[in-house]
Amino acid sequence: MAPITIALDAMGGDHGPSVVVPAAALALIRHPDMRFILVGDQSRIEPELGTHPALAAKSEIVHTDVAVAMDAKPSQALRRGRWKSSMWLALEAVRDKRAAAVVSAGNTGALMAMAKFCLKTIIGVDRPAIAVIWPTVEAECIVLDVGANVGADSRQLVEFALMGASLARALFGMEKPTVGLLNIGVEEVKGVEQIKEAAAVLKEAPLPIRFHGFVEGDVIGHGIADVVVTDGFTGNIALKTAEGTARQIAAYLRAAMRRSLLARVGAVLAQGAFGALKEKMDPRQLNGGIFLGLNGIVVKSHGGTDATGFACAIDLAYDMASNGVVERLASDVAGFHAKLELEGAA
Amino acid sequence: MAPITIALDAMGGDHGPSVVVPAAALALIRHPDMRFILVGDQSRIEPELGTHPALAAKSEIVHTDVAVAMDAKPSQALRRGRWKSSMWLALEAVRDKRAAAVVSAGNTGALMAMAKFCLKTIIGVDRPAIAVIWPTVEAECIVLDVGANVGADSRQLVEFALMGASLARALFGMEKPTVGLLNIGVEEVKGVEQIKEAAAVLKEAPLPIRFHGFVEGDVIGHGIADVVVTDGFTGNIALKTAEGTARQIAAYLRAAMRRSLLARVGAVLAQGAFGALKEKMDPRQLNGGIFLGLNGIVVKSHGGTDATGFACAIDLAYDMASNGVVERLASDVAGFHAKLELEGAA
Numbered sequence: 001m002a003p004i005t006i007a008l009d010a011m012g013g014d015h016g017p018s019v020v021v022p023a024a025a026l027a028l029i030r031h032p033d034m035r036f037i038l039v040g041d042q043s044r045i046e047p048e049l050g051t052h053p054a055l056a057a058k059s060e061i062v063h064t065d066v067a068v069a070m071d072a073k074p075s076q077a078l079r080r081g082r083w084k085s086s087m088w089l090a091l092e093a094v095r096d097k098r099a100a101a102v103v104s105a106g107n108t109g110a111l112m113a114m115a116k117f118c119l120k121t122i123i124g125v126d127r128p129a130i131a132v133i134w135p136t137v138e139a140e141c142i143v144l145d146v147g148a149n150v151g152a153d154s155r156q157l158v159e160f161a162l163m164g165a166s167l168a169r170a171l172f173g174m175e176k177p178t179v180g181l182l183n184i185g186v187e188e189v190k191g192v193e194q195i196k197e198a199a200a201v202l203k204e205a206p207l208p209i210r211f212h213g214f215v216e217g218d219v220i221g222h223g224i225a226d227v228v229v230t231d232g233f234t235g236n237i238a239l240k241t242a243e244g245t246a247r248q249i250a251a252y253l254r255a256a257m258r259r260s261l262l263a264r265v266g267a268v269l270a271q272g273a274f275g276a277l278k279e280k281m282d283p284r285q286l287n288g289g290i291f292l293g294l295n296g297i298v299v300k301s302h303g304g305t306d307a308t309g310f311a312c313a314i315d316l317a318y319d320m321a322s323n324g325v326v327e328r329l330a331s332d333v334a335g336f337h338a339k340l341e342l343e344g345a346a
Numbered sequence: 347m348a349p350i351t352i353a354l355d356a357m358g359g360d361h362g363p364s365v366v367v368p369a370a371a372l373a374l375i376r377h378p379d380m381r382f383i384l385v386g387d388q389s390r391i392e393p394e395l396g397t398h399p400a401l402a403a404k405s406e407i408v409h410t411d412v413a414v415a416m417d418a419k420p421s422q423a424l425r426r427g428r429w430k431s432s433m434w435l436a437l438e439a440v441r442d443k444r445a446a447a448v449v450s451a452g453n454t455g456a457l458m459a460m461a462k463f464c465l466k467t468i469i470g471v472d473r474p475a476i477a478v479i480w481p482t483v484e485a486e487c488i489v490l491d492v493g494a495n496v497g498a499d500s501r502q503l504v505e506f507a508l509m510g511a512s513l514a515r516a517l518f519g520m521e522k523p524t525v526g527l528l529n530i531g532v533e534e535v536k537g538v539e540q541i542k543e544a545a546a547v548l549k550e551a552p553l554p555i556r557f558h559g560f561v562e563g564d565v566i567g568h569g570i571a572d573v574v575v576t577d578g579f580t581g582n583i584a585l586k587t588a589e590g591t592a593r594q595i596a597a598y599l600r601a602a603m604r605r606s607l608l609a610r611v612g613a614v615l616a617q618g619a620f621g622a623l624k625e626k627m628d629p630r631q632l633n634g635g636i637f638l639g640l641n642g643i644v645v646k647s648h649g650g651t652d653a654t655g656f657a658c659a660i661d662l663a664y665d666m667a668s669n670g671v672v673e674r675l676a677s678d679v680a681g682f683h684a685k686l687e688l689e690g691a692a
Contacts, residue, residue: 182583184586270613
């Protein structure tokens with residue numbers, strides 16, 4: 001198999017190269033066929049790379065002095081960072097086919113604005129979305145949009161469903177993913193107009209999905225749907241609320257286990273089990289917002305994550321690249337529009 | 347102190363009198379100064395009451411054959427259940443001051459529609475909202491709206507803030523509650539127009555609150571704000587997502603503790619701690635959607651809850667009645683509008 005090259009925005013995130021470089025070294029151990037383009041300040045990347053000779057042998061540095069600030073507004077970032085920032089040059093490597101995917105822990109709004117400008121939206125897609133992989137009791141599901149847009153009309157919701165299903169097919173290897181629309185009640189009467197309209201389209205449209213209908217917030221994590229579709233505002237609130245609840249319960253659990261001597265002894269005996277639980281609940285394991293609908297793979301890592309978390313975002317980019325997510329998605333979208341046109345002409 | 351009478355819709359919920367009556371008996375043990383009006387089918391209530399003589403001595407039955415179906419649409423429920431259903435007659439007891447509060451496990455939409463019709467909205471309130479008490483790491487906070495409306499404009503969001511703050515003052519005994527607006531990012535640039543406008547008003551308005559600004563979904567449970575304000579669609583999704591995540595983690599935890607013999611022994615030793623944790627995470631402990639903005643106290647219990655859960659909803663109604671929530675809320679709303687008018691005239 002040909003090596004897969006990932007472009008890394010080495011200056012993104014709260015820690016820059018001191019997290020990005022060790023993360024790449026970790027990911028390389030898991031996927032020795034990876035290559036890296038590290039974009040950023042050479043004088044900061046090189047010392048880090050010096051301690052990872054295996055990675056250094058498979059990496060190329062693209063130097064730039066310009067980095068997008070974590071608090072830059074998207075328009076500002078575009079104005080100041082276009083053509084020259086580490087974020088832009090990493091995206092450019094994907095655009096020019098020198099890399100198969102880009103991973104950045106930089107500011108989400110700036111990354112989306114630059115990615116749209118540099119990679120362009122896939123033909124037939126109105127607006128890109130951000131998808132995440134959400135752990136469920138059974139396995140995992142895909143939730144989108146979690147924040148690329150603050151709202152979504154029915155057409156956009158249908159496109160999100162289509163893109164989420166393409167991703168599920170590529171990453172989970174399933175033929176007909178189950179798709180649910182997030183709503184506040186499962187009865188057909190409930191919810192806002194655009195969601196009802198999207199449901200009507202998804203029920204009838206010639207899509208390679210099984211449409212489950214409406215799902216409520218409490219079943220996202222129960223694995224009822226492989227893809228859960230919502231607008232970026234609601235999806236972002238749901239995602240963060242779930243993260244906050246998990247942290248809150250972890251805090252309760254720690255406090256409970258310190259409560260008495262017996263509990264402490266019990267916790268020591270059960271430490272293997274707690275270790276497995278901790279790993280299952282570790283947000284770093286599922287780090288990575290997937291930008292869908294662009295002509296290229298873009299994964300956004302949490303800004304504050306460590307090397308373990310950033311390496312998971314790199315793994316995700318690698319999986320998407322090896323499964324040809326962009327090509328599949330473009331072909332699914334084209335197929336959908338072709339069928340709609342045929343139907344319209346018939 | 348004069349007794350506090352609570353009207354109970356004995357036919358609401360999945361189980362009717364077989365849950366409502368034992369729940370009232372439980373609540374009476376905790377608050378012996380309670381009286382009850384039990385509204386529903388006498389032939390089903392009386393046998394239940396027979397096994398609870400202490401409760402029977404403090405209860406009056408109001409008989410009706412009509413009950414609102416759990417799946418009735420609000421308009422349907424109003425048409426068929428007005429004047430005569432158990433839900434309506436329980437509300438009427440509050441309207442006519444025979445009861446201080448009503449508790450129903452019936453269908454939410456129907457209960458809100460009837461409550462608006464029967465009790466009317468407080469003067470100066472545009473739309474009632476549903477509030478819940480949300481557990482935090484520190485204590486508890488109030489989140490509203492969690493589903494009375496599918497959207498909210500800036501004026502309504504400001505009213506929700508005002509009503510939530512009144513409730514926090516009454517229930518938590520605090521002078522100046524901290525209020526946050528749920529949004530997808532704490533920077534002022536982010537989010538939808540109505541949220542930004544509400545923030546601008548809350549920052550300047552002469553309200554007895556401390557305005558915290560925007561809060562994201564992950565900090566609701568961290569106790570940063572005493573009141574978290576959002577529209578009913580988003581609030582409902584956030585609430586249910588948190589509930590689902592808590593159930594999901596509880597399932598992980600149970601599975602982890604069955605994983606090995608050592609883990610099982612550890613779990614037995616730590617069972618006191620697990621018990622405390624279980625109680626803390628028990629959704630029944632915080633059962634009750636509070637309808638705010640009406641001329642009367644209405645608490646909606648989960649439809650599927652048991653007597654323990656329904657009793658918690660009764661306790662909540664009792665707390666609200668003894669703290670004069672409706673009077674405080676009406677006076678806060680009137681005061682706010684008076685100040686606004688003064689400012690407008692100045």
